[in-house]
Amino acid sequence: MTTPAPPLENLPNVADTLQITRAQRILRGLWTAPLSAKLGLLIILVYVFVALFAPWIAPFGESEIVGKKYLPWGEEYFLGTDNLGRDMLTRLVYGARNTVGIALVTTVYAFVLGGTLGIIAAVLGGWIDQLLSRMVDVLMAIPALIFAMLLLSIFGTSVLSLILIIGLLDATRIFRITRAVSLNVVVMDFVEAARLRGEKLAWITLREILPSISAPLAAEFGIRFCFVFLTISALSFLGLGIQPPTADWGSMVRDTADLITFEDYTPLIPAAAIALLTIGVNFVVDWFLHQTSGLKDEL
Amino acid sequence: MNNIATMLLQRISLGLLTLFIVSLIIFLGVSMLPGDAAQAILGQAATPDTVAALRKQLGLDLPAHLRYINWLGGILQGDFGTSIGNGREISEVIGIRFANTIFLAAFAACISIPLSLLLGILAALYRNSIYDRTVNVVTLSSISTPEFFVAYILILFVSVKAGWFPSLSNIQGETGFLERLNKTFLPAVTLTLVSVAYMMRMTRAAIINLLSQSYIEMATLKGIRNPRIIIRHALPNAWAPIVNVIVLNLAYLIVGVVVVEVVFVYPGLGQLLVDAVQRRDMPVVQACCLIFAVTYVTLNLIADILSILTNPRLLHPK
């Protein structure tokens, strides 16, 4: 040693003045979030509340026939009745539970399936990755809605087959994105360092890779949920999704569609309920992406 | 050029392979069903003898791989089999239905492609401006909206209340071109509204990525005028992303027609498919799915090929 190293780089840096925890940062981010994100969050909270407390909020039973068909909006039946004489408001409230619930279960299932396989493909590489990727390529070569209709016509239109089929098809998209973001992490030197240290694959996956991909995957969850939600609604609207008598927004539009020619807004209400939730989720996801990527010009 | 030829050949053979596997899936999926077409056509009351006779006539008694070859061979010659629902030749209806669907998708594309390219380029050029932020919120909302919501809003306001355009698109073979345009206007606008947002966002991202390249800054520092920078420096490198956006959008439109066709009772392939699925008319389902899948795969293949053909690095190999 000649002279001791000048501790130039030990000078206090910007980080010292900005030393705050992640939780604080997220809270601060929420406070300064744009109006659209706050609105989105509020929408989601309202939907969750309605879904959880549906039986207490709804004035009637889910598939109870309460009056004549197509009654107009009024005091007794706030949004009128549908083609069988069921209360629209009640069906709308229960729809939050059914439609959103089924979409959520499907998305979770798709994530567990696609996400796990995506990480496995990225970490293991080699022929496993090749096999999984080619299978996904083929599944994705058929447009999702068309494929879903094919499979539904084969397996029948029950809620279970709906969840399994839509989940499987959506899992292919999740597989792709999980594999892509994991691959970005797998090539990092810190993963190589862990491999060379002799760490087991499980440790590398759970401790090194998962924390790095959780933010983009969280955003992806929002996006995929919207997609699944819209697909299920579209199928229900076509009469191929959630089946009666379960209250569901897509089939509610279908059931009351004829009213539109009489300048009646009723069929627009469940459709708006679908749109509003998706918009809310997208607003939050959009803000979240900006927050985590630090990029101002992302999609 | 050899390099490019190999790449193109690779893509095309990969596309063909994909189509083969897709046809296999569509065929095998359906043959997994309990019961068969003969039983379905004749109904439960039919005697085993007549069912067996029809099975033989339809070739259903053959092993699966032979049936597949017969099926595929028939399709390649334009024979899609017989509908279980009405016993008619599928090829009689499917051609017109497909043409109608293409007409609607093309109509929508004619509006949505120029519109979204324009909006996307403007948003990229005036990025982070009020315009950009407004467009961001509006497009996010319209991406989030189900097609039938947009469709019914249009029907309510433009058709029922204002009476400007018909809400039913019941076109037929003899419908004239102008009337056809008039009747398909609302479905086309619906498709435009739901697809513009997606395409416009892709355009914006592609242009922003392009404008951040060093050679664009270099052109500015060489004292080149802005219009020339766009035309001479940005555009030659923008073809690949733009073509990609356009073709993917076409693919999206072709598939997106299903819901819109049902809402407007438009006699297209999508409507045919939905009816067939409800009636579990499997030969028709197979035929429609195959046509949709082939169109989709082909469009994606075209996007791939065009992006290879417009890449200067590949066009001028070392």
Next chain:
Amino acid sequence: MSSDTPTSNEILLEVSGLKIEGYSEGRWHQIVKGVDFTLRRGEILGLIGESGAGKSTIGVAAMGYAKPGCRISAGSVRFDGIELTTASEEQKRQLRGARIAYVAQSAAASFNPAHKLIDQFSETVVQHGIGSREQAYADAKALYAKIRMPEPDLIGFRYPHQVSGGQLQRAMTAMALSCRPDLIIFDEPTTALDVTTQIEVLATIKDIVRQFNTAAIYITHDLAVVAQMADRIKVLRYGESVEESETRQMLDDPQQDYTKSLWAVRSFRKTEKPPLPETVPLLHIENVTASYARSLDPVLIDIDFEIHRRETVAIVGESGSGKSTTARVITGLLSPSQGRVVFDGVELPADYRNRSRAQLQQVQMIYQMADTAINPHQRIRDIIGRPLSFYLNMEGEAKKRRLRELMEMIELDPDQYLDRYPEELSGGQKQRICIARAIAAEPKLIICDEVTSALDQLVAEGILRLLDRLQQELDLAYMFITHDLATVKAIADRVVVMLQGRIVEQGAKEEIFSPPHHEYTELLLSSVPEMDPDWMQRVIEERRSKSGMESAGN
């Protein structure tokens, strides 16, 4: 030369009180805080500073240009009597390319991939109405010939990706000259190049700027480079001017402490000490040949060298020489097709997955980019603590104590840093964390892969000193992969020179650095810029006379 021209004293560019702001995290920050300088016709000013000094920002501001996300907030930039801060866009456009030209750091990214080199050359000429396309073509060919480009009549008709990096950078210099500007801004034009390519580009730039009596601003972080190029040097730090004077005076007699410390960086030499007694070498790479796939050509051919205890072996070579691949073979990430790796007399399994935990523990690695070498989602405590529990089964109090010791060894305050995330640390601090993680495993050999090349010189020197001290204390052996010969001189005991996957020469540092050299070593050594302003002229003349003699002999 420039002093002979009558206009030499005329002031071309005058920058005063220049302040530039950059936008980040929702507000404007000052990144250039009031800088002044003047430039006369035909004069070359060197702007030198470490990252964050604002030198590039100042460079393009001389064209009246602010990079995206930046704005010129105060001060004046007068070019030949025109005030650029208030000039209209059209006025500035007419100047850019025609009277002030720009040469960017990455020619590969700054040439448009869709157009031929010569078209990009002629575009400036035609667009500024200076000449026709045919005239520009002829001029381009003449210039290409003047800067000794191969096939000067044809090379312009190639696309950028068809030309090598060094040639591309020279073509960009030629393009900057297309309108015979009064001023050229060179923004780190050789930073991305290998050292043997760099000298050619530097010679081209210097030649051509002198020949056409063009004024230039030369921006770099490399002192030796700026010593060759500039008439005057201005030292910048954190967006402020530190000092400015004639090149020779600045080199011989810097006034400010910061400048002195920059100048002193290259004086560091490792502590010499007697070798440890040993019977077998710590590591022996025996005749290793390796390729990335069986069908591909080998990237390593017959590599054979030893590393001894408490010794630093530097592996030197340019990009593509196979030096990092050698490290991959040693760590077991790439299995050799021939040969073996023997550690402490025992052959290591070729694949790291077949090595025992104890074997893995013996060889640790430090990477070039500390940013990607440590997981941004783990606290420092967990990053350094993992090898302790993994290899040494250390937990609880013992682990806590050891963590504090390790932090003190790398000269970081344990109380302040142990519970932080990497993103809260500076680049040099992160590299120290990587060092701590490596020594936590208590290895015998550490592979250092370009560990200082992403760091500023002062910070890099701190890292080298730290590594040297740790070697003394812990009897570590280092394998030091680097392209930077200054680092080799500072830290190596022995040197292995690699070229295209082969070892061309190896031996003790003194041997390698004193003649006679192997031909390639000679080229490599003579291409490293020295702080002497006459160095480049001398080397170029020597090389030309030599090649002249050779061709005369043939």
